[in-house]
Amino acid sequence: MTKKPRSHTLKRMVGYILEDKLRCVLVVLAATLATVCMVLGPKIMGQATNALFEGIISKMLGAMGIPADMPKDQIIEMMKQHGLDSMTGMVSSMDIHPGSGVDFGKVAVILGITGCVFLGTVLLRWLQGWTMTRLVTNAVYRMRRQIEDKLDRLPLNYFDRVPRGEVMSRTTNDVDNIGQTLQQVLGEFVFAVFTIIGVVVMMLTISPVLTLVSLIVIPVMLLVAYIIIRKSQPFFFRQWTATGEVNSHVEEMFTGHMVVRAYGQEEQTKQEFERRNAELYHSAFNAQFIAGLNQPATMFFSNLNFVIVVVVGGLKVLSGQMSLGDLQAFTQYSRQLSQPLGQLSSMATILQSSLASAERIFEFLDEPEEEPDPAHTKDIEDVKGLVKFDHVKFSYDPAEPLIEDLSLTAKPGQTVAIVGPTGAGKTTLVNLLMRFYEIQGGAITIDGVNTREMSRHDLRSHFGMVLQDTWLFDGTIRDNLVYGVREGKTISExxxxxxxxxxxxxxxxxxxxxxxxxxxxxxxxELSQGERQLMTICRAFLSDPDILILDEATSSVDTRTEVLVQNAMNELRKGRTSFVIAHRLSTIRDADLILVVNHGSIVEQGTHDELLAKGGAYADLYNSQFANGGAIDED
Structure with a gap:
């Protein structure tokens, strides 16, 4: 599969967020208003500082005997006479009234307004955070729903070639990682962008020159952040790939832990786990270490910027080109500017982890799907059970043909047994009948209706199936037994x-x-393997299918139980076309038709007695099985 550019992944991931347009607008609006409140705070506080400082200077001038109504230029001359030349530039930009002192009422009003502004910032940020949480949660919910729908549309060959642990890792760990990182990044990203814009605007209103000085270090900061991000990208992708490999290995070893112990492979299993875990450790360490360099680099440039602003701004205050309150506000803005810039660069490194997970999920969602059902499908109202394979052609790998020209007919109510050596294609015939795989030539019909003209759901609703491997889900025994009951139908106790x-x-x-x-x-x-198998047989019994498929249904039961189950199966097969894949040939002696399959072709067919009389492949299988006292190897 062609790998999409990282920008394509980011655009696609953001698309999940933008589906909820109303909440997106609310987030942007809340972030905008919160930014306005936040950037106004330092400016207003600067007024309080000016009021305090002007009051102190006014009281000092009054103590020097300067009259309250003296013009400012005369006040400056008197200050020069008293040796206060260094303060004259600063006083020239102040609103002073000698002898008046600090107007604490004015200061209190300014601080009250500042408090209200900061409180507004907090409330708007809370609203933004709450809305963003809902936004991200809904986006992840839609992603999980798409993944669930995708699982139902993937062909079986996907699960044949991809380990279950890898699929589980993509559909759980990677989705969780996206949800966590988006929750962590998006809200702060929106606020940080608006903060940068608002802070720069406020800085320009105070001093364009000082703003230009403050912005000099920003390109260098962004360049360093970009280099760090590019270096960390491949490690984040490898981290989540390695996570999938570890999960796949653990799931596989957990499923087969009895076999591992029986063959004494614990040490080899540990070594393989250590190898994969070490790969995960190194990729995760490198990703986090390189990404972690971003924070100290940002702090360095932030502090450097602060020093430059204080030095240049202090000189401007002493020269009377800027008030002390404006310098205080500007230094706060400088800090406020550095903080979101640092956040943005940190978010960019964190986002690499999310993008790596997103790439893996989108690869999964872009996997080729089953051939869609036709627009206008057919169904069979009253299934008689006439099943035909008409010159069917199929292969798992085009380079290795399996079934090249197979034809057979199962009449209504017949029991058709399929036997043959391992890998002969017995289970493949059943998979083709239920359209788990699509044939490459010929046709399969039920009562004259081509199965490719039916929807898969309608087709499979006519079948009951018992496999070699039992499958029971978490729930009560009752729930498991009635699992196969068709949709819309109920079954009495x-x-x-x-x-x-x-x-x-x-x-x-x-x-x-x-x-x-x-x-x-x-x-x-509480249940043995044989008892679990009996439950799956009961499930098929209760589903009341039109056509029955038994894939060595008695393989996990003892000889005594097998006889009892065979009697039950005989009752279940009455009036139904049944396909029985058999390894114990003793179980299919009464079959109406026995097909001997080898290399995807039917080499013999007939009843048990007819085939024994021929002395061919079936007779060899039968005689060798009972001569050795065992069963044929399973598919």
Whole structure:
């Protein structure tokens, strides 16, 4: 798959945020008003400083005997006479009244206004944060929903080639990382941008020259931040790729931990984990270390900028070109400017982690999907069960053909058994019948309707399936048994109990303290593997399918239980077309038609007695199985 540019990933990720336009507008509005309040604060506080300083100077001049109504130019001359030449420039820009002292009432009013402005900033920031939280949460919710929908549309070959742990890592860890980083970054990003704009405007109103001096270091700061970001990018991507590899390994070893222990592979497993974990450690360390350099670099340039502003601004105050209150306000603005610039550069490094996760998620969302159902689909109201494979062609790999020209017919109500050596293509036939994979030639029909003209949902609703591997989900036994009941239908308690008794599930469920309300999960030890298999058989029984597929359904039950289950299966198969993939050939002696498959082709077909009489491939399989007293290897 062609890798998209990082800018494309960022644009696509922001697109999830922009879908909620109303909240986006509210965030921008709250950030704008909060910025206005924040940048006005230092300016107003500067007025309080001026009022205090002017009051102190006025009282000092009164103590010198200067009359209150003396013009300012005469006051400056008297100050020169008293040896206060250094203060004359500063006094020339003040509003002084000799002898009046500090107007504390005016100072109190100014401080009260400042407090209200800062309180407004806090409230608006809270509103912005609350709205941004909802915005990001909704965006992540939509992303998770798309991922869930994508899982249903991916072909089986995707899950054949991608480890489950990797899929889980992309759909959980990477999504969580995006949610956390967006929550951390976006709100501050909006506020930081508006703060920079507002602060620069206020700085220009105080002193354009000093503003220019203050902005000199910013290009250097941004250049350093850009270099750090570029260096950290590949490490963040590798970090989340390595996270997926570690998760995949852990999931695989956890699933097969009994096999690992049985073969004494604990040490090799540990070594492989250490290797992958070390890769994750080094990539995460490098990513975080390089990104961490941004903060001290920003602080250095921020402090350098502050020193330059104080020195140049102090000279301007002494020369009377700027008031002390304006210098105080400007230094605060200088700090306020450095802070969001530092935040932006830090956000950019943090964002690399989010972009790395986003790339992995978008790769997943862009995976080729199953061929869509036709616009106008057909369905079968009353399924008779006539199934035909008409010159079917299929291969998993175009370079290695599997099924080149296969034709067969299963008549309504027939039980068709499929046997053959490992890798012969037995399970493949079932997968093609249910459209888990798409055929490359020929046609498969049910009652004369091409399965490709049916929607997958409608097609599969006519099937009941029992696989070699049992699958039970977290929930009660009752929930698991009725899982296969078709949408819109209900099943009575008596009907469920009838099915449980027929498949011998009721026998062991009654022995459990909570009976059918027993909760099942991955750690459940109350049920044996054979009992779990019986539950999946009961599930198929209760689904009342039109066509039945049994993929070695009795492989996990003992010989005695097998006989009981076979009787139940015989009842279940009555009046239904059934496909039985069998390794124990003793279980399919009564099949109406037995297909011997090898290399994707039907090499023999007939009844059990007919095939034994031929003395061909089926007879060899049958005789070798019972001669060795064992079962054929499983697919």
């Amino acid at each position: 008596e009907r469920m109990l009838e099915g449980a008794r027929a498949t011998h599930v009721d026998e062991f469920v009654r022995r459990l303290p909570q009976g059918y309300d027993t909760e099942l999960n991955d750690e459940t030890s």
